[in-house]
Amino acid sequence: MEYNEKQLAIINSAEKLFALNGFDGASVRDIAHEACVNLAMISYYFGSKEKLMEAVFEQRTTKIRLKVENLIQDTSIGNLEKVNILIDDYVDKFIHQQEFHKIMLREQLIEKNTPIAALIHELKKKNMESIKKLVMDGQKSGEFKKNIDVTLMMSTLVGTVSNIITCQSFYREMNNLENMTEIEFQKHVRKKLSTHLKNIFKSILTNEG
Amino acid sequence: MEYNEKQLAIINSAEKLFALNGFDGASVRDIAHEACVNLAMISYYFGSKEKLMEAVFEQRTTKIRLKVENLIQDTSIGNLEKVNILIDDYVDKFIHQQEFHKIMLREQLIEKNTPIAALIHELKKKNMESIKKLVMDGQKSGEFKKNIDVTLMMSTLVGTVSNIITCQSFYREMNNLENMTEIEFQKHVRKKLSTHLKNIFKSILTNEG
DNA sequence: AATAATTAATCAAACGTTTGTTTAGTTTTA
DNA sequence: TAAAACTAAACAAACGTTTGATTAATTATT
DSSP states (O other), rough: OOOOOHHHHHHHHHHHHHHHHHHHHHHHHHHHTTSSSSSHHHHHHHHHHHHHHHHHHHHHHHHHOOTHHHHOSSSOOOHHHHHHHHHHHHHHHHHTTTHHHHHHHHHHSOOSSOOHHHHHHHHHHHHHHHHHHHOOOHHHHTOSOOOOHHHHHHHHHHHHHHHHHHHHHHHHHHTTTTTTTTHHHHHHHHHHHHHHHHHHHHHHHSOOO | OOOOHHHHHHHHHHHHHHHHHHHHSSOOHHHHHHHSTTTTHHHHHHHHHHHHHHHHHHHHHHHSSTTTHHHHHOOSSSSHHHHHHHHHHHHHHHHTHHHHHHHHHHHHHHHHHHHHHHHHHHHHHHHHHHHHHHHHHHHTTTTTSSOOOOHHHHHHHHHHHHHHHHHHHHHHTTTTTTSSSSHHHHHHHHHHHHHHHHHHHHHHHSSSO
């Protein structure tokens, strides 16, 4: 879908306010005001608030799919190295699209079969299948051990990153990082998360001693 | 606070619907209907919807504090064993109070200084301090290694459990557990999460080979 | 190239619902 | 019989959406 400037302004404002206040908590009036457009333009362009939410998803999910497919093909990289690249990719995506990820977290708490729930489900399933394949490759080559619960492992990846991002201010407080600028802090967290998760994954996947 | 039967019915219904639809998504009419009480009873007993939410928190957080304080005192248990007990305690609490934890997850996405945000913050801070102390004890005794990021470690605990509980149906689907009863599944997840997290924590905390 | 016709974009105002809360009255309890 | 518990109805405010009018931009016609 191609959007003009005004439509993109609405989508960006919607993303921001949906992330902050939730779908029901963010009124179309607030979104219109934030985007500096007339209230009626939202219905005019997107049809409804619900459809606007779908547009936000459509706009963001296109870029969000992990680059696993291409990565798996590459024969010049070891499988553990591939996993490490994947971790960094995931951490980066989450940090740089925090608001959208917050919407996703919220949406997953609703156990209804909305069109958005279907989009999220498909996205997760595709990623999971790719990663399962990657783990199997590592097991065949002898790099990884047997009996790995990939779902559980991915929950640790996704869960840890989600938690840190959701509780940023708490993390800052606990580690006396309140004076860091936003960019400094992002860099710090990125590095910390990366090494933390790589260590965990190494311990889950290999028989390192 | 002491609540009568009707008040408890309201609190329970509110917990359920807040977890499912969020604060704004759950109307007081829905809550009243679910609790089989007249709409006006909510204002009558709790004053407002906001105060009802606070009552839900007050009612649940009293039981939720991890039993770390007592645990730390106990000299008959090793520190790694204490950590393992803590993990089981946390997993159990999360599984048996899923709805309340979903509300907490949602509430943490809102970056506003609501009374509830303050309650959550205090709860987390107290737990974090206790666990930091526990880790330090383990380091002094030589059981644990140095340079442990406790915040990051706790993010992995909380994040992994949250993620699995939030995405239960996805976890079931990925592991072909759709036919399990709710209780069987809870037992299964409990065991899986427990061993998974204990392995991770052992690897984070000790120099095991 | 100038004008008419058509479409798209924009807006303030109003629509009908639903929202949380209150009222004023009734029933129950002690 | 006074206080507490309870209710149906009404309240104003906020909600998402639609309307009808107006302006800007594009296309068609002469």
